[in-house]
Amino acid sequence: MQEFFNGMADILEIDADKIGPQLNLGDYAWDSLAIISTIALVDDLFDQMLDGQALAQCVTMADVLALITVKA
Structure with a gap:
């Protein structure tokens, strides 16, 4: 999951240590480009x-995490 958080930090252009479930996406660059980039990141890391x-x-980041179902 750390790789996902690092990728989200790059997408949102913030430090990785700020990424967590309570992160309010609206406080950062959560726009259409970030959404497309997140879709690509999740596809790459989780094949979803x-x-x-x-x-x-x-x-919030928790909302994003709720959309991701990690396959066992």
Whole structure:
């Protein structure tokens, strides 16, 4: 999961230590480019395609994490 957090830090252009479930995405660069980049990141790391509209509705990092189902 740390690789995902590092990727999200790059996408949001913030330090990785700020990434956590309570992070408010609206406080950072959570725009259409970030959403597309997040879809690509999740696809690359978890082999899962997220719905862009659902992702756009996310307010916190916890909301994003709830969309990701890690396959066992």
